[in-house]
Amino acid sequence: xxxxxxxxxxxxxxxxxxxxxxxxxxxxxxxxxxxxxxxxxxxxxxxxxxxxxxxxxxxxxxxxxxxxxxxxxxxxxxxxxxxxxxxxxxxxxxxxxxxxxxxxxxxxxxxxxxxxxxxxxxxxxxxxxxxxxxxxxxxxxxxxxxxxxxxxxxxxxxxxxxxxxxxxxxxxxxxxxxxxxxxxxxxxxxxxxxxxxxxxxxxxxxxxxxxxxxxxxxxxxxxxxxxxxxxxxxxxxxxxxxxxxxxxxxxxxxxxxxxxxxxxxxxxxxxxxxxxxxxxxxxxxxxxxxxxxxxxxxxxxxxxxxxxx
Numbered sequence: 001x002x003x004x005x006x007x008x009x010x011x012x013x014x015x016x017x018x019x020x021x022x023x024x025x026x027x028x029x030x031x032x033x034x035x036x037x038x039x040x041x042x043x044x045x046x047x048x049x050x051x052x053x054x055x056x057x058x059x060x061x062x063x064x065x066x067x068x069x070x071x072x073x074x075x076x077x078x079x080x081x082x083x084x085x086x087x088x089x090x091x092x093x094x095x096x097x098x099x100x101x102x103x104x105x106x107x108x109x110x111x112x113x114x115x116x117x118x119x120x121x122x123x124x125x126x127x128x129x130x131x132x133x134x135x136x137x138x139x140x141x142x143x144x145x146x147x148x149x150x151x152x153x154x155x156x157x158x159x160x161x162x163x164x165x166x167x168x169x170x171x172x173x174x175x176x177x178x179x180x181x182x183x184x185x186x187x188x189x190x191x192x193x194x195x196x197x198x199x200x201x202x203x204x205x206x207x208x209x210x211x212x213x214x215x216x217x218x219x220x221x222x223x224x225x226x227x228x229x230x231x232x233x234x235x236x237x238x239x240x241x242x243x244x245x246x247x248x249x250x251x252x253x254x255x256x257x258x259x260x261x262x263x264x265x266x267x268x269x270x271x272x273x274x275x276x277x278x279x280x281x282x283x284x285x286x287x288x289x290x291x292x293x294x295x296x297x298x299x300x301x302x303x304x305x306x307x308x309x
Contacts, residue, residue: 009042012071027156080285083285098112098147099127099137099147100127124287130227132227135152138157156276167246168247168266169246171236175239176242176259178242184261184262190214193223193241195226195243197225198225229253244266
């Protein structure tokens with residue numbers, strides 16, 4: 001692929017994410033006029049308009065949206081292939097800083113050990129990421145990537161496939177009416193306050209972990225906000241509210257004054273790896289591939305078993 005064509009594609013894909021010529025120029029270290037020039041050149045090669053630009057907004061045309069959807073996976077695969085070749089030629093070396101929310105359980109620790117075994121020149125250093133700010137350290141560059149709860153819909157950040165999916169439990173005080181139940185349907189959360197996650201975590205992410213409505217649309221009252229899992233469990237124990245937690249996390253935080261009851265009717269909890277699009281190093285891409293490959297291996301036996309029923 002000639003260099004100019006590659007630059008045109010990169011510029012178009014970034015513009016498709018940002019929908020803003022100024023931010024696109026900043027990300028690519030170009031002038032806005034150069035961004036416009038690259039876009040016009042690509043449109044000339046395609047033979048149609050890809051972007052509509054007015055004084056108020058920038059948006060992709062239907063042709064542009066279709067091209068973006070088809071180009072993005074291929075372009076990412078191209079970058080991954082180049083990174084993989086570099087890694088094989090030079091080895092992925094240096095330090096990779098990985099953040100995690102809550103605790104690094106046995107499965108995640110095993111993933112880190114396997115990555116270091118497969119990339120002996122690379123050292124993985126882990127750091128806890130606050131529950132109340134899962135993306136801040138990634139944005140600020142304090143960590144290269146972070147393992148966080150899905151979903152991730154952050155401008156400028158990329159995420160890999162979800163993994164470590166697990167059912168939910170509901171943390172309640174030992175004397176709560178739910179404590180003796182075999183399970184709690186999500187509809188029964190109406191009328192019972194939930195501990196909320198404090199900011200600056202984005203609202204969509206906080207509400208995904210601690211919903212404000214039942215699946216049937218009934219209101220779930222808000223309890224106090226907590227910045228860490230330990231703070232949240234202390235509030236639960238004090239009778240200030242309940243809190244959904246995935247089953248593995250609940251097991252790791254067992255305590256006598258809190259009961260964890262299976263919670264049904266809500267999507268499983270899931271983790272994903274998130275990193276800054278502009279700082280996707282070969283180490284980050286290699287770790288992301290390792291997570292994806294590990295997830296595929298874990299799911300393969302289950303899929304084989306399902307096929308045999």
